[in-house]
Amino acid sequence: xxxxxxxxxxxxxxxxxxxxxxxxxxxxxxxxxxxxxxxxxxxxxxxxxxxxxxxxxxxxxxxxxxxxxxxxxxxxxxxxxxxxxxxxxxxxxxxxxxxxxxxxxxxxxxxxxxxxxxxxxxxxxxxxxxxxxxxxxxxxxxxxxxxxxxxxxxxxxxxxxxxxxxxxxxxxxxxxxxxxxxxxxxxxxxxxxxxxxxxxxxxxxxxxxxxxxxxxxxxxxxxxxxxxxxxxxxxxxxxxxxxxxxxxxxxxxxxxxxxxxxxxxxxxxxxxxxxxxxxxxxxxxxxxxxxxxxxxxxxxxxxxxxxxxxxxxxxxxxxxxxxxxxxxxxxxxxxxxxxxxxxxxxxxxxxxxxxxxxxxxxxxxxxxxxxxxxxxxxxxxxxxxxxxxxxxxxxxxxxxxxxxxxxxxxxxxxxxxxx
Amino acid sequence: xxxxxxxxxxxxxxxxxxxxxxxxxxxxxxxxxxxxxxxxxxxxxxxxxxxxxxxxxxxxxxxxxxxxxxxxxxxxxxxxxxxxxxxxxxxxxxxxxxxxxxxxxxxxxxxxxxxxxxxxxxxxxxxxxxxxxxxxxxxxxxxxxxxxxxxxxxxxxxxxxxxxxxxxxxxxxxxxxxxxxxxxxxxxxxxxxxxxxxxxxxxxxxxxxxxxxxxxxxxxxxxxxxxxxxxxxxxxxxxxxxxxxxxxxxxxxxxxxxxxxxxxxxxxxxxxxxxxxxxxxxxxxxxxxxxxxxxxxxx
Numbered sequence: 001x002x003x004x005x006x007x008x009x010x011x012x013x014x015x016x017x018x019x020x021x022x023x024x025x026x027x028x029x030x031x032x033x034x035x036x037x038x039x040x041x042x043x044x045x046x047x048x049x050x051x052x053x054x055x056x057x058x059x060x061x062x063x064x065x066x067x068x069x070x071x072x073x074x075x076x077x078x079x080x081x082x083x084x085x086x087x088x089x090x091x092x093x094x095x096x097x098x099x100x101x102x103x104x105x106x107x108x109x110x111x112x113x114x115x116x117x118x119x120x121x122x123x124x125x126x127x128x129x130x131x132x133x134x135x136x137x138x139x140x141x142x143x144x145x146x147x148x149x150x151x152x153x154x155x156x157x158x159x160x161x162x163x164x165x166x167x168x169x170x171x172x173x174x175x176x177x178x179x180x181x182x183x184x185x186x187x188x189x190x191x192x193x194x195x196x197x198x199x200x201x202x203x204x205x206x207x208x209x210x211x212x213x214x215x216x217x218x219x220x221x222x223x224x225x226x227x228x229x230x231x232x233x234x235x236x237x238x239x240x241x242x243x244x245x246x247x248x249x250x251x252x253x254x255x256x257x258x259x260x261x262x263x264x265x266x267x268x269x270x271x272x273x274x275x276x277x278x279x280x281x282x283x284x285x286x287x288x289x290x291x292x293x294x295x296x297x298x299x300x301x302x303x304x305x306x307x308x309x310x311x312x313x314x315x316x317x318x319x320x321x322x323x324x325x326x327x328x329x330x331x332x333x334x335x336x337x338x339x340x341x342x343x344x345x346x347x348x349x350x351x352x353x354x355x356x357x358x359x360x361x362x363x364x365x366x367x368x369x370x371x372x373x374x375x376x377x378x379x380x381x382x383x384x385x386x387x388x389x390x391x392x393x394x395x396x397x398x399x400x401x402x403x404x405x406x407x408x409x410x411x412x413x414x415x416x417x418x419x
Numbered sequence: 420x421x422x423x424x425x426x427x428x429x430x431x432x433x434x435x436x437x438x439x440x441x442x443x444x445x446x447x448x449x450x451x452x453x454x455x456x457x458x459x460x461x462x463x464x465x466x467x468x469x470x471x472x473x474x475x476x477x478x479x480x481x482x483x484x485x486x487x488x489x490x491x492x493x494x495x496x497x498x499x500x501x502x503x504x505x506x507x508x509x510x511x512x513x514x515x516x517x518x519x520x521x522x523x524x525x526x527x528x529x530x531x532x533x534x535x536x537x538x539x540x541x542x543x544x545x546x547x548x549x550x551x552x553x554x555x556x557x558x559x560x561x562x563x564x565x566x567x568x569x570x571x572x573x574x575x576x577x578x579x580x581x582x583x584x585x586x587x588x589x590x591x592x593x594x595x596x597x598x599x600x601x602x603x604x605x606x607x608x609x610x611x612x613x614x615x616x617x618x619x620x621x622x623x624x625x626x627x628x629x630x631x632x633x634x635x636x637x638x639x640x641x642x643x644x645x646x647x648x649x650x651x652x653x654x655x656x657x658x659x660x661x662x663x664x665x666x667x668x669x670x671x672x673x674x675x676x677x678x679x680x681x682x683x684x685x686x687x688x689x690x691x692x693x694x695x696x697x698x699x700x701x702x703x704x705x706x707x708x709x710x711x712x713x714x715x716x717x718x
Contacts, residue, residue, distance in 0.1 A: 177692050206695045208651050210638055213428040214686035221421040234549055234645060241642045245559050246567055266643065268554050
């Protein structure tokens with residue numbers, strides 16, 4: 001009996017507290033929730049990221065806020081732990097009733113937040129830092145998740161294009177059997193055939209093994225003429241040495257993790273003169289400089305560091321999208337995020353003045369094109385962005401940059417691959 | 420074609436595992452406890468050889484090998500020092516526990532502790548990174564149609580075979596060897612026959628340490644050293660020694676070869692994602708169907 005009373009009490013409470021559409025209409029202040037690992041192993045890098053988010057909120061408020069209201073940013077700590085992060089997000093969405101959400105860094109925390117909090121509650125979430133591609137692809141986000149940094153897809157496609165450009169044929173892929181390795185392999189497999197290459201073998205490997213002769217043998221059985229190795233430096237040294245010993249070709253493509261001296265020295269630079277690899281490239285441009293200056297002026301140190309630029313853009317995109325949205329419900333904001341970089345729009349940049357300019361354009365019903373702290377921010381169908389990539393190679397044991405693949409070239413590549 | 424290559428690779432991995440497994444097997448049978456610190460002796464052996472190589476250099480490549488006599492000397496020295504290290508660990512930790520009549524489980528936990536300390540001392544001295552004996556890169560020879568092996572690997576196989584034969588003769592004919600086997604059969608009976616138990620235990624540690632060091636150096640030759648190199652082989656070592664039947668030399672060797680083959684062939688038939696699970700699987704199958712091991716006797 002007592003159980004029933006408790007249950008009905010909960011139901012009544014739920015009915016009373018349930019949001020009505022009217023409540024979702026602008027009531028000041030507009031709340032944006034954030035979850036970041038302020039403490040824990042990622043605490044040190046998060047400090048600047050949180051400051052960057054704070055800077056963006058100041059710029060938004062100085063530039064006119066959201067629909068006439070100032071924005072209140074409520075930031076909670078996830079300690080780098082999924083349980084803590086989900087609790088924090090739950091509090092923000094259900095108690096604070098934030099209208100939009102940003103976070104977090106670790107994919108292991110972001111994933112559970114999407115599937116258990118933001119997507120079911122239809123709250124738009126933008127992450128500065130989580131790269132795991134499944135979030136935007138496996139349907140769990142229902143379109144409510146976006147991110148402002150390139151995923152592994154960018155690197156995979158850039159790798160495939162460079163392999164094709166160099167005319168590599170009959171490629172064997174050896175990849176580390178993790179989310180990252182599988183992700184990269186899947187996209188390379190998608191891209192390479194369309195660009196003119198072909199894949200003859202795919203062999204996953206488990207890290208920290210004393211030897212990979214079995215894996216290498218399996219890959220070599222298909223008589224490959226080139227190798228794509230996706231993994232981490234320590235095991236990669238073993239794999240490449242065994243690969244070369246067993247008669248494998250020196251035409252080897254590598255992922256970003258191998259852009260370290262340890263790897264080159266471990267294998268021996270003289271065997272790597274035909275090898276090359278990929279990495280994300282740093283963007284330049286006036287809106288990037290403006291952000292860097294604003295950050296330095298406020299905090300008295302530079303803005304270098306992972307996630308600092310992408311977090312600023314995550315906040316600015318939320319601010320702009322909430323202004324574009326016809327009301328502050330999740331579905332409207334979700335659709336508006338895609339209009340932040342509209343075709344034929346007037347370019348708007350970083351800082352309060354540019355934000356104010358953007359609001360005037362939006363009020364006048366004109367499209368805008370946001371160029372942020374990481375350059376132009378354009379989300380693809382999945383809610384991911386593209387960034388420029390750089391190709392590096394090894395010359396006499398030294399790692400040197402070969403050339404940069406610009407965003408425009410990346411976009412063209414994506415079009416070619418995605419059809 | 421690929422099958423032959425996989426078998427050759429499996430035998431090589433198996434040879435290294437076998438050398439390590441002999442020590443584990445001695446531990447289980449003669450010392451009567453599961454020494455989880457054994458894998459660290461492999462690591463220590465490899466790093467001790469590295470110290471010598473760092474001074475003397477790996478030597479000019481002799482014949483087809485990637486190293487010279489210096490490497491051989493380093494290996495011998497490392498075997499000796501690691502043997503002493505194993506004995507030292509016994510003196511500091513296990514002997515005290517034995518004297519107080521500690522439960523075998525206490526010894527196992529002490530071994531875990533010892534393993535952690537030993538591994539982290541390696542990190543402290545040589546760092547987290549990887550090391551190499553030699554930066555030479557060999558190109559494999561086609562020893563049989565479709566089977567490619569490095570000269571170093573052929574050397575490793577040959578030396579392992581020689582060591583195992585020598586060990587067999589030692590255990591069969593030498594006084595200490597016979598005493599060790601007697602201890603394995605029945606410690607109390609051995610003691611009653613006038614065998615000096617502590618001396619046998621000392622020799623067991625030194626021998627296990629030396630064999631582990633040799634396995635460690637072989638592991639380091641193909642191709643790099645890192646602080647977790649021994650630890651990553653721990654399960655394979657235990658699987659091999661239990662598979663063969665503890666206390667039996669032939670058992671440990673055959674067990675090692677079977678584990679090595681199972682790992683390598685699994686890549687061919689099941690997929691490399693499951694390679695690390697193979698020692699577990701072999702271990703489970705043995706425990707289900709022949710708990711005393713292939714060469715063990717029912718007790």
